[in-house]
Amino acid sequence: MPSSQLHHTPSNESALIDAIEENLYAMLAAWGHTPGAELVQDPAAMRYTTGIAFPAFNGVARAHLAEDTIENELDALLAFFRERSLPSLWWLGPSATPETLGDRLRARGLVRTEDAIGMALPFDDLAAPPAVPGLDIRRASDATAMAQWTEIVADCFDLPHDILLACAELFATMGDDRSSRAYVGLLDGVPVGVSALYGEGDVAGIHWVGTLPAARGRGIGTAMTWAVVDDARALGYRLAVLHASQMGLGVYRRLGFTPHCTFEHYVCWR
Numbered sequence: 001m002p003s004s005q006l007h008h009t010p011s012n013e014s015a016l017i018d019a020i021e022e023n024l025y026a027m028l029a030a031w032g033h034t035p036g037a038e039l040v041q042d043p044a045a046m047r048y049t050t051g052i053a054f055p056a057f058n059g060v061a062r063a064h065l066a067e068d069t070i071e072n073e074l075d076a077l078l079a080f081f082r083e084r085s086l087p088s089l090w091w092l093g094p095s096a097t098p099e100t101l102g103d104r105l106r107a108r109g110l111v112r113t114e115d116a117i118g119m120a121l122p123f124d125d126l127a128a129p130p131a132v133p134g135l136d137i138r139r140a141s142d143a144t145a146m147a148q149w150t151e152i153v154a155d156c157f158d159l160p161h162d163i164l165l166a167c168a169e170l171f172a173t174m175g176d177d178r179s180s181r182a183y184v185g186l187l188d189g190v191p192v193g194v195s196a197l198y199g200e201g202d203v204a205g206i207h208w209v210g211t212l213p214a215a216r217g218r219g220i221g222t223a224m225t226w227a228v229v230d231d232a233r234a235l236g237y238r239l240a241v242l243h244a245s246q247m248g249l250g251v252y253r254r255l256g257f258t259p260h261c262t263f264e265h266y267v268c269w270r
Contacts, residue, residue, distance in 0.1 A: 017261045020118035020241040021093045023205035024263075025061045027198040028091075030180075034173045040080070044073045047080055047088075052166045054159060055089040055267045063096045074104060082270060092264040093118070102264055110266040116243040119257040123233045123240070129226050129255065132187075132219045137227045140182040146172055148191040149182050156194065156210025174198075178235050182208075183227050187215055195224040197232060204232030206242040209251075221251045229255070 025046060032039025032048035039048045044065055050057040058081060065073045081088040090110065092102055106112060140149045150168045154161060174180045179200065185193030192215035196208040206228045211220045229240050243263060244252050 013260065016120045016239075016241075017094050017118065019203045019239060020120055020243070020261060021095060023198065023200060023203050023241050024091065024093070024243060026200050027205060027207065028059065028061055030198070031057065031170065034170060045077060047077060049081070049084060049086055050166075050170055051084075051086070052163050052170065053086060054163055055087040055269070056157070056159075057167075057170065058084075058086045059089040059091060061091040061093070063090070063092065063101060065098060065101060067098055070098065070101075070104065074108065078108065078268065081268065087267065087269045090266040090268070092266065094261040094263075096264075102266065105266045105268075109270065110268045113265045113267055114245060115265060116245065116263040117249060117259045118261040118263060119242050119244050119252050119259050121229065121240040121252075121255065121257045123229075123238055126229065126233065126256065128230070129219065129222045132223050134188045135185055135193075135220060135223055136189075137183055137185045137193075137223060139176060140184050141176040143172070145184055146182065149184050149194050152184070152191055152194045152212060153208055153210060155212055157208075181228075181231065183224060183231075185211075185220055185224050185227075187218075187220065193220045193224045195228050197228045199232060199235070199237055202238040204228070204235070204237035204240050206232075206240055209242070209248060221248065222255065225251065225255060 028048055029039055031037060031050050034050060037050045045060050046062040047060050060077055090105060140146045147168060150164060150171050154164055159167060174182055181197045183195045184191055193211045194208055198205045198207055206225055209221055209225050232240055
């Protein structure tokens with residue numbers, strides 16, 4: 001169901017799952033349109049590269065592989081990244097087929113990492129969380145702020161520092177408009193937290209929520225998430241979605257997000 005129709009059936013479980021899945025895949029596809037990137041979309045799967053040698057920035061999504069051709073299709077998908085000497089991350093969302101796909105990936109040497117929980121929050125009766133004293137959240141709308149944002153993302157998500165320049169160039173393409181925004185949280189003037197918005201249709205995706213380890217436990221992750229929700233609501237979005245780690249699950253539940261699906265992650269370093 002297209003995201004523009006979500007407001008007609010806000011309680012429809014299938015529509016919510018579709019929205020969660022499609023927002024993620026739309027953001028990954030947008031990476032495939034950035035300078036030096038590649039994007040291939042065919043009936044079997046969507047594959048994208050950014051040229052950055054880290055799995056999060058190259059991958060496979062929307063996998064719908066046929067049982068009678070799956071071995072050849074897997075060979076072709078894996079070769080796509082091997083020929084470019086790039087590691088990849090496979091997103092197996094609720095629509096991925098066949099059900100044995102994860103087993104087949106493991107049999108080929110891919111490693112299953114932590115799953116992500118797809119969550120959604122309709123914009124009805126939202127209540128702002130308590131303010132964090134000394135925290136100032138700003139849109140990263142210039143090069144200095146984006147550099148701060150990138151450095152915090154790298155620390156929060158264990159990105160190698162030798163790819164920071166390439167990451168900064170990629171994230172700079174996010175822009176600062178209705179569909180794509182980045183946010184930096186400063187605690188007493190020191191950058192400590194990040195979050196981002198990627199929106200399409202009626203759906204606002206919340207991505208890259210992180211807090212530096214030294215500043216955790218103060219509600220900053222909650223505040224960074226709320227900043228995107230509040231901004232998205234003002235921009236006219238009707239639903240917020242995200243993909244939570246186990247560490248962030250409690251934060252999002254307290255804001256009213258509910259889980260609806262799971263994304264399995266498989267990494268190929270070869």
